[in-house]
Amino acid sequence: MKPQDDLLKKIIGHSKEYGFVYPSSDIYDGLSATYDYAPYGVELKNNLRAYWWAAMVKLNENIVGLDSAIFMHPTTWKASGHVDAFNDPLIDNKDSKKRYRADVLIEEHAEKYEVKIRKDIDKAVKRFGDDFDEIQFRATNPNVLRNQEKIDDINDRYKAAMDKDDLTAVKELIEDLGIADPETGSKNWTDVRQFNLMFKTELGSVAGESSIIYLRPETAQGIFVNFLNVQKSSRMKIPFGIAQTGKAFRNEIIARQFIFRMREFEQMEMQFFVKPGTELEWYEKWKEARIKWHKALGLGDENYRFHDHVKLAHYANAACDIEFDFPMGFKELEGIHSRTDFDLKAHEKHSGKKLQYFDPEDKESYVPYVVETSIGLDRLFLATLTAAYVEEELEDGSNRLVLKIPHALAPVKATVLPLIKRDGLPEKAHEIMDMLKFDFNCQYDEKDSIGKRYRRQDAIGTPYCITVDHETLEDNMVTIRERDTMTQERVAISDLTRIIGEKVSMNTLLRKLV
RNA sequence: GCGGGAGUAGCUCAGCUGGUAGAGCAUUAGCCUUCCAAGCUAAAUGUCGCGAGUUCGAACCUCGUCUCCCGCUCCA
Numbered sequence: 001m002k003p004q005d006d007l008l009k010k011i012i013g014h015s016k017e018y019g020f021v022y023p024s025s026d027i028y029d030g031l032s033a034t035y036d037y038a039p040y041g042v043e044l045k046n047n048l049r050a051y052w053w054a055a056m057v058k059l060n061e062n063i064v065g066l067d068s069a070i071f072m073h074p075t076t077w078k079a080s081g082h083v084d085a086f087n088d089p090l091i092d093n094k095d096s097k098k099r100y101r102a103d104v105l106i107e108e109h110a111e112k113y114e115v116k117i118r119k120d121i122d123k124a125v126k127r128f129g130d131d132f133d134e135i136q137f138r139a140t141n142p143n144v145l146r147n148q149e150k151i152d153d154i155n156d157r158y159k160a161a162m163d164k165d166d167l168t169a170v171k172e173l174i175e176d177l178g179i180a181d182p183e184t185g186s187k188n189w190t191d192v193r194q195f196n197l198m199f200k201t202e203l204g205s206v207a208g209e210s211s212i213i214y215l216r217p218e219t220a221q222g223i224f225v226n227f228l229n230v231q232k233s234s235r236m237k238i239p240f241g242i243a244q245t246g247k248a249f250r251n252e253i254i255a256r257q258f259i260f261r262m263r264e265f266e267q268m269e270m271q272f273f274v275k276p277g278t279e280l281e282w283y284e285k286w287k288e289a290r291i292k293w294h295k296a297l298g299l300g301d302e303n304y305r306f307h308d309h310v311k312l313a314h315y316a317n318a319a320c321d322i323e324f325d326f327p328m329g330f331k332e333l334e335g336i337h338s339r340t341d342f343d344l345k346a347h348e349k350h351s352g353k354k355l356q357y358f359d360p361e362d363k364e365s366y367v368p369y370v371v372e373t374s375i376g377l378d379r380l381f382l383a384t385l386t387a388a389y390v391e392e393e394l395e396d397g398s399n400r401l402v403l404k405i406p407h408a409l410a411p412v413k414a415t416v417l418p419l420i421k422r423d424g425l426p427e428k429a430h431e432i433m434d435m436l437k438f439d440f441n442c443q444y445d446e447k448d449s450i451g452k453r454y455r456r457q458d459a460i461g462t463p464y465c466i467t468v469d470h471e472t473l474e475d476n477m478v479t480i481r482e483r484d485t486m487t488q489e490r491v492a493i494s495d496l497t498r499i500i501g502e503k504v505s506m507n508t509l510l511r512k513l514v
Numbered sequence: 515g516c517g518g519g520a521g522u523a524g525c526u527c528a529g530c531u532g533g534u535a536g537a538g539c540a541u542u543a544g545c546c547u548u549c550c551a552a553g554c555u556a557a558a559u560g561u562c563g564c565g566a567g568u569u570c571g572a573a574c575c576u577c578g579u580c581u582c583c584c585g586c587u588c589c590a
Contacts, residue, residue: 009583012583013526016524028581029581029582031581092587100587101588193515197589217589250588250590256584256585257584261589266590269590332589335590376590379590398550400551401551417549419547420548422547448551449548449550450549450550451548451549451551452550452551452552454549454550454551455550455551469549488550
């Protein structure tokens with residue numbers, strides 16, 4: 001086993017043991033690719049979300065928040081392209097055990113005829129030189145016409161089959177064309193099956209009177225359909241952004257790798273509306289802003305890299321990912337897309353409503369272009385754990401397992417420990433905790449030796465341990481121990497709120513961004 | 515969906531050629547009173563994934579089934 005796989009296994013195990021993430025429905029043997037956030041996990045997740053929200057909504061005057069419903073009008077997904085573009089027909093080869101998209105196989109087959117046409121054209125160019133007229137050649141050359149007819153025929157049949165949802169016809173087409181597995185040459189195919197990306201459910205409690213709606217596969221559309229409402233009620237002027245966090249649902253063909261790829265996941269998206277023509281400028285700005293935000297967390301600059309998309313989605317004119325070095329290697333953590341006016345235009349068309357902005361300076365109306373930043377909160381959570389999980393050997397040769405979670409994100413900020421559980425130390429410790437709990441998530445622990453208690457807090461990433469001893473009763477001073485360095489300092493109880501507050505404040509992170 | 519691996523205590527696992535379960539860690543209670551884990555005593559915890567078959571007898575053998583994990587096509 002690779003050590004990297006090992007790390008993921010350790011993180012999964014640690015997450016369950018110490019209360020960060022449990023398998024969903026654990027007592028029923030779990031549910032594939034679904035996980036529950038445990039007591040410490042939910043704190044970390046909330047903190048990550050708060051960091052994102054603050055960086056977007058609090059720090060930018062021209063970004064406002066939104067929390068749109070998970071249920072949306074079914075036409076939304078017609079407009080977004082999810083209904084059509086993400087119903088991929090799939091086919092398996094029985095011999096090679098490989099799975100292919102039927103439409104891709106057919107497309108690639110048609111492509112072969114196009115290649116033949118190109119060859120004929122190239123030959124003709126050589127023969128006729130400058131006098132060559134491609135349009136005329138394509139319209140008259142018998143070879144080209146024959147091949148073009150084949151291409152058209154294939155496309156027509158495919159389109160006709162898909163329009164009728166006739167998957168049997170798609171299989172017949174593959175068989176008629178004699179398409180073989182590109183890798184093995186086998187023509188032993190299974191039936192074509194539909195892959196549905198979106199989860200369906202029913203709106204309306206009376207059977208027969210209900211209509212099918214979908215659980216949203218992305219949060220972005222909730223922003224787009226509210227574009228005009230938000231712009232008007234918030235009196236926003238372009239350029240401005242709308243931020244939203246929330247659950248989204250996708251029936252992945254394969255969903256795995258712990259919380260990296262789940263069927264139910266949480267996105268944090270910000271759609272930034274800009275004047276057409278300025279979108280690539282803003283795209284670059286947001287790329288920069290987002291990588292800065294990531295690096296401010298201090299998980300290690302070397303763990304990040306950009307991956308620019310060469311093949312763009314139908315709605316984008318520029319796109320990249322910010323990848324993180326997960327235990328499985330560099331994988332997408334956040335996507336930044338220049339989505340053009342595709343979505344707003346599509347919603348205009350399907351809703352019949354104008355989704356335009358009147359620019360008071362230019363005195364003209366236009367459909368804004370959109371630059372999207374979209375990050376998976378669960379992936380961010382996994383990235384944080386990946387970087388934080390450290391097994392270190394101490395000077396005395398003993399081992400220590402510590403989660404070096406950025407202080408501002410730690411689920412528990414401070415734990416108060418009486419050195420021994422008598423002589424009034426527990427009472428004093430509780431007093432301190434009662435003082436701190438209004439500002440920080442705190443714990444109290446009196447069980448086991450002091451060293452063991454320190455290690456327990458290390459394992460959940462608590463940055464500060466405050467120890468009450470006999471002297472405390474005399475001088476109101478305590479020992480404060482820092483998680484990463486294990487150094488101890490003697491400080492006054494009255495200074496604790498200030499000392500801890502300075503170190504665990506989210507401001508420390510946010511100030512790095514401006 | 516296909517291929518591979520695995521299901522025994524909260525965790526990691528042992529359990530021989532079939533004789534109805536054990537260890538370490540963790541947990542809880544008590545002792546000890548200590549500023550960096552692993553001191554002492556005691557306790558709790560299992561339909562050995564599920565079902566059927568073979569057998570006097572199955573955690574173990576046979577068949578079926580379910581679930582999880584890894585890989586492939588989708589994606590944040």
